[in-house]
Amino acid sequence: MGFMVEDLLRTEECREMKLICGEQGLKNEIKGVTIIEAPDIVKFINGGELLLTGLYAFKSCSIEEFQNYLQELRKKEISCLVIKKGRLVEHADRKIELLREYACKNGIPLLDVPFDMSFQRVLAIVMEHLFNEEVTLLKYFKTTHDNFTALTLGNIRSENLTRPILEMLEKLIRNPVALYNQNRTCFESTAEDRSDLVFLDNLEDYDPDVLTNYQYWRQKGEQNQYVIRIHMSVGVQMYLVVTEKTPPFTKMDCIAIENAIVALQYEFSRQFAIEELEKKFQNDILNNILNGKVSSDAEMEKSANLLQMDKNGSYRVIVFGVKNEGRAAKNVNDRLMHISCLEEAVRHRFSDMKLHREIDKIVAVRKADLNATQADYRKEMREMIEQVQTEMRYQNKNLSVRAGVGKIVTGLGQLPESYKEAEDALSFIDIGGDISGDGNASVMMFSDFGIFKLLCQLDEPKILMEYIPESLQRLLSYKKPQQEDLIATLKAYLKNNQNLSKTAQELYVHYKTAAYRIEKIAKITGMDFDNANEMLAVRIGLVVCKMIENYNKK
Template sequence: MAYTVKQLLESKQFPDMRLVTCKENLNQEIKGIRIIEIEDMERYLTGGELLLTNMKVYFGETDREFRKHLNELEKKQVSGFIIKQHLDMVQKVNYYDILLKFCSERNIPVIEISEDEYYWGIIKYVILQIYDENIARLIYFKLTHDNISNMLLDGENFEDPTKNILFLLSSMIGNPVALYYSNLTCCASTTQDLSDFVFEKNVEKYKPDIVTRFEYKKQRKEHTQYITKIHVLGRVEVYLVVTEVNMPLTILDYMALENAVFTLQYSFMETYARNEIEKKYQRDIEYSLLNGLLTGDELSKAARMLKLEDTDQYCVVSFHTISSNSEDYYTKEELEEIGVIEGEIQRLLPDEHIYRNLNQIVCIHEIKPGETQAGFREEMEKLYQTVQKQIFHRNKTTDFQIGIGSIVNGYGDLKKSFKDSKKIIDYMDMLRYLYGDKNISVADFSKLGFFQIFEKIKNRDELMEYVPESLVKLYWYDKEHDGELIETLQAYLDCDKSANKAAEKLYVNYRTLSGRLKKIKDISGIDFKNSAEMLAVRNGIVLFKMAETL
């Protein structure tokens, strides 16, 4: 049985619908439904369609051109128009009045809806009235595919097309939509809520009643949420989340959701590729700058490209992620993890120059007026906590550390700050011992204190000359007997010379520890009651640790 304009009005599904022309000719069959997306839409109609428009596509057309399109639409025997009138958009041509007059003369029904009403609820309802469910699915999939794909043509950067797609999807399914990075921070949302996403304990896999290539999950909070994971080139993951605030999702809504995921995937791939090219170019410049490979005009040109000034102060920050193995080989999973950490740092430091070379992530930071070294270190400690939390969330064991280089004047000395930032990471274990805090993971070069003097020594044997002879004796004893005397001495001093605490720290009994301390005294002649000698021994252990890095 044919479905007519009259039946649509009498269905009361859309209370805001108002018939404004042609009350006599409402029994025309609706053979399809389309949004007028281009001015010559008549070329793409099969006949008998109900057309939806706000007439924006005709803005800029003359009175004559607009009437010509209407005549062509009449030849297609359209069943009617559903229009949204935007009173705030004043045009030289009054398209609304021309349409009403044209349709009145030709007995074509015109229905008006409010500006707040979305077309997609009407489209879904009408399609299900005029087709069986399988045909309706195919037609709606094609309609949503065409409309969402067109969003890629709008905007020139990552953010704009993404937001456009999300808002269009939200209008299609009648519920809010948000996009989250792999670390669950919000990338974009159709609401004002930009808080981090939280996976609930009741989250479960969900399979909608459609053919899908994507992984869906479902969880219940105040409202039910549907989560779709989007993979980008096997390197990046984002989550698309729909929250059922207004109405339950239907089969047709999943068609729209599938198209949105496909389109977002392509959008991200394009953005990712473009960013990789830009990063490669910038990476080459920053690599040369930080390693002192540029001089004269080349150096000045590189600085201009990075907007660095010779009158400003800078410091370089190195982020340690995954240590290189003996073969300098990294697994795919390790490289992906480093990439995720790089993305998190870029998000947390959007205005900084971030550079990555394999496992090395580096930041060139400009010292702002009034900014102190301690204040910047505090910022880096907050960043460390945020990134470490996400590493823990991903169940990774990455040894994340941050080394802050010395402050230098102008871009010409960035090489020195870069070297210092790498050194401080090399000496992180030594600093943990020096300050008695095994949890230190963020440090600046100044923390080395007077040990910066010894840092300049690059020969292991020369550095060992500054180690007290008593420690050298213990070193050779340990080496010959595979012993643990230096480790025992370090633990004893760390515990303020408490044998009980040192035994607990080393997981040995008190008698074993006492025996080791006696052996230490016998071999080295160390006087534990001499505070000056104890200071020399502590410093000697630090020098041992520095020597281990050479």
Template sequence: MGFTVQDMLDMKLFQKANLLWGKGGIGQEIRGVTIIESPDIVRFISGGEVLLTGLNAFQNCSPEEFRSYIAELAKKKVSALVIKRGRTVDFMEEKMAVIQEYAQKTETPVVEIPFEMPFREILNTIMEHIFSEEVIRLKYFKTTHDNFTALSLSFHSMENGVQRIVDILSKLIGNPVALFDQNLECQATTDTRIREFEIQPDAKEYSLDFYSNYKYRRQEITLEEKPEEKIGQYLVRLNVMYNARMYLVVTETEHPVNGMDFIAVENAVTALKQELFRQSSLADLEKKFQSDIMNNILNGKVHSIQELRRDSSLLGISVDASYRIIAFNLGYGSNQVDLNDTVKYTNILNNAIAIEFPNVKIQNDMDRVIVIQEVDPARKQEEYRHELKEIVMKIQKRVASTKKDLKVRAGVGRMVEGIEHIPSSFKEATDSLMFIDILGDENEDSQSKIMIFSDMGIFKLLCQLSDEKEMMEYVPESLQRLYHYKKQQRQDLILTLKTYLEHNQNLTKTAQDLYIHYKTAAYRIERISQITGIDFDNPNEVLSVRIGLVVCKMMENLKK
């Protein structure tokens, strides 16, 4: 007979243990040992194991569900069940009654140990008694692999899956574990002291004594409560979806990390990659679902009040609230960008908006980002204008930190009451975006621009035009002559005319703005007068020319 349950109970480690039930089975041989961290681990048990559990793995099980797990356990014929109580578990008394019934019926020993006794110590000790060193590694790999696989298969892992994996790993290795994203922001941790992390310049590559698919580094850090003490910290990089990186960090606050611990880390990394992939896929699916709903609302494709209420509920917004639509896009200066870059930069814009604009609904729409913002109808327009300018400047700063020549532009529709009127605000926002290069206010950062539809005045009427012939009716013949003038000189003359009118026919400011000599500016204005016959002393004619310049710019944008 090999190592038995009686031999296990005779160990010094079990001096404070209490055999609750199943004394008749203490002569059974132990052929393995497994920690239960998920109910689905029952699938991976082959029989003859000692099972270690704090019952918190069964926290969310009803007594009936728990009974079915124990029934599956009975079929496996395990050697013993080692439990510890201390955490709050729903229906604890009912579950303990099920365990007692199982133990007495199958003569399976059930042993209770003190709450503070670590399972990892029991697991390592039993393995040393029944396996050789090489087999211990293989068995421990299977044990940790089975636990993380069972967790992935568990229905309950759908909630806080990443945190649960990190928690289990920390229990297995007896040291704090944390997960950081590529910006080194903490995503999950088991120790509040390990919420900040940086890769030290002297961090060295660390080689395991077995083959690994991952690269490890080791560095030394200090904790705030013990600044004089250096402790080891291991980090392993995870490559997840879309080339994003994450870092799993193990800190040696309790004891040095050993080879068995790295086996658990390896399996945790695999489980984390699967969970992060699952979460990313679900997020993409949810985003696509919400995007379709937003598209229907923005474009007025909801045909009944019942459908409107359903869609607003799914989107998480109120039917009767007041809203304003903001359409964002990017200016690229003189640079040309291809489709891939457009998608990339629009996603950067989307992320910046999400950070600076809390509690709004956001949708990517080709090269634009559309925002549905709930607003307070009692708020003054001037307050809103000031706030929006500040937010756009912050978005500009975030975007420019990625690529400095990107320029944020925002077109803003009027406030509407009720979700059914959102399409009109959406049209106004997109119309404002079309006029932004012509009429938009340049923000204080001198890069971003804002155009609020209610500020457009008479130019709102031009938004209704889409046919080039209709538009040409608003361009005076004098200006048409300039647009048909010699191609080589035409652009300089048009730019000079536009700048001259913007500066209220001030030649000095026109020359300064265009970086040309005063006499050059005066000559160009004289030349424009000769070509077009514009009477700059006639306010009505000057107004019609200014409108005509806007219409010509609109036609250029439509052609693009």
């Protein structure tokens, strides 16, 4: 689209110019023009200029100084050199030869202009074309700006304009465009392909050649993709992607994109304000229902209608949380951001659920299928967690999504019971893993706690200590460096049905080491490993220890 060296040579006024060398650079774009009046002009060159010289600025410099000048000039990536011969210059032939070598080596056209043709005329020709291009760009900017402004400000019905904005952008640049959220999941697209955005290994910075506040990248696959990272005014990061299918990506496209981004930011701010009002309204209503603050039947009927829920329907509560498997986020803003990402992921994947957000968790109310078995629902919940985890994988690889699930209740008035169970299930999910044998469980149904459901109702560590047998208490009181190893060995030994070989394999220790530790545990505690009742009590005691540990953390 720009004014190139070959375009200059086609103009009527410049037909007498002769190409000395550097024909491979005839398509170099001319972005400016400068007459070399002094050698230090190189300090003020930005790149892409056409340089005019009669070598008079170098009339007295030595060959070595001239070579140093060319060395500095090489860093600037100029578009073309125009030389006029005939001035009295020391070592003129040698300096012209050096210019020729420089031009050939760097693919820069070296042009010879007739002596009677003034540099001012060449300068005027170039500037005229550059100014014409700038005027064209300004007119295009105004046209696209007016189109997007008319679209966004003329939205009388308050419909979501994200897709219309993308469709208008596609018409302008004649290539498909898509918008992805911060988890790189497709938010909206003008093409049928709505797969996740994947950053390739060849992703590189791209200079759009326009004034911009956004980061542009380019990656090469079956078609080139241009990725623009956008920070929406509502604090959300998104990616606008252009796939270069037909016409090549140009500066004009970047101008259209810049205006489309402004329109998207305006639209997201408007939608955000509307959604926040709706969310707060829904959040307050759900909060009252979940915490048993709706007293009258008439108020419950009204709340159900506002939430578009069946007052007498069957529901269950799911409480989602995030655990940082790496370094725990000490910054409150980081934790809030993690919960925001979790909410967005759950809302995006499961639009049928009613959500209530709290500082450290997301509470979801979901319609229950009374015909599904516990096994079916357990499988469905695991798949749900996997989908949400996939949605969040780009935020932080250490973030682990977890969920506690309450029982099915009939009627919105019974939701507090399911909510309490879901909270307890999430609170004791680590313990749940020990109970079920799943290890690090990602989802726990309160009904799977069995007898431990009773212990979950206790919130006094002193009372819980009564459920730890004396023999295990002796081991817990054994304040020596080996204590942690002994407790870990006891857990593994009981988990593996008192099989020493499997215990040693799980702990990555020698068989004799495992046997020695079990003997030492028996000596310290007096445990009778052949007594089934005592071993059951110890198993329960180990779980209770973890419950006490959780309470102390709270």
